[in-house]
Amino acid sequence: MVTPEARPAPRVRDGVRAAIPLAPGPFVFGLSFGVLAEAAGVGAVAAVVMSATTFAGAAQFAAVSVLDAGGTALAAIMAAVFLNARYAAISVSVASIFPGGRFRRLAESQLIVDESWALSGRSGRFEWPILVGAGLLLYVLWVGSTALGTVVGGALEDPNALGLDAAFAVLFLALAVPYLRGRRALQAAALAAVITLALTPIAPGGVPIVAAAAACLLGLRR
Amino acid sequence: MTEVWILVAVVGVTTVLFKAAGPVFLGGRALPARVQSVVDLLAPVMLTALVVTQTVGGDGELTFDARIPGVAAGAVAVWKRVPMVPAMVIAAVVTALARHLA
Secondary structure, three states: OOOOOOOOOOOHHHHHHHHHHHOHHHHHHHHHHHHHHHHOOOOHHHHHHHHHHOOOHHHHHHHHHHHHOOOOHHHHHHHHHHHHOHHHHHHHHOHHHOOOOHHHHHHHHOOOOHHHHHHHOOOOOOOHHHHHHHHHHHHHHHHHHHHHHHHHHHHOOOHHHHOHHHHHHHHHHHHHHHHOOOHHHHHHHHHHHHHHHHHOOOOOOOHHHHHHHHHHHHHHOO | OHHHHHHHHHHHHHHHHHHHHHHHHHOOOOOOHHHHHHHHHHHHHHHHHHHHHHHHEOOOOEOOOOHHHHHHHHHHHHHOOOOHHHHHHHHHHHHHHHHHHO
16 A cells, blocks of 8 residues: 555665756866866876865865965865865764665765755655765766866866856855855855955965855854 | 875865764764854855955955956856856856957
């Protein structure tokens, strides 16, 4: 007897299918990352290895753009780590859906990215097959488009002549918008902008971004 | 070059640990509320800082150039709910045109 609200349990392939409409975004994002990595002198191999091991677009982009702006490796690392700390919170929210032993959970948890996480919760509760299926498709797209981007980037004389620097700013803006809900997030973002603007003329490259992270301490206010 | 590989390794390892925090290390436990509210603000804060440096960042100074009209056009597109990729294209085209005409 099937109750009216019952529906078949999703499979991993349903997760892959759910992620297909999103594919152009991560693809262009990965392509851009490859191009920027070439421009910043990171090198194609390191860029692809980073996509395969970090698999977190915004942080990778942040790290490489800090290097591109003349920042130190330390500043680039800090910017990326601050950005990725949100994955601790995200992974806690889906901790209970991962089956199996420690190593399997360690491996499958790496498929958590913003998009796979958001898709997996669409039905109102988090579903493991959707997260893993979507994560797998996004992973292949991400690593593949990074590799393609390094080829394109190597062939481009001057990416900024094509306005790519402005496109990257809009990329960060589009990524920020979903997080800018509520007064506290807006206040923290405004403070971060002020810190960055104030420090840019006086601090070495990359430092203003890292210093702006202090704005998240507004979260300690009650 | 070595610095780049250190960056790749450190960011890679920390990201693996962050993503595994819930499923492997914390089990079913939640983050403390105050930690959670700070962590929640990290993404909007860092992304906003990146928008600023990517738009007006220069070599040790604020630089107002052809990126401004492009980012402005892209921002309007994002505000009008244009998807990310077309919004990026709009920004790139406006900035490239502005550079070409300058």
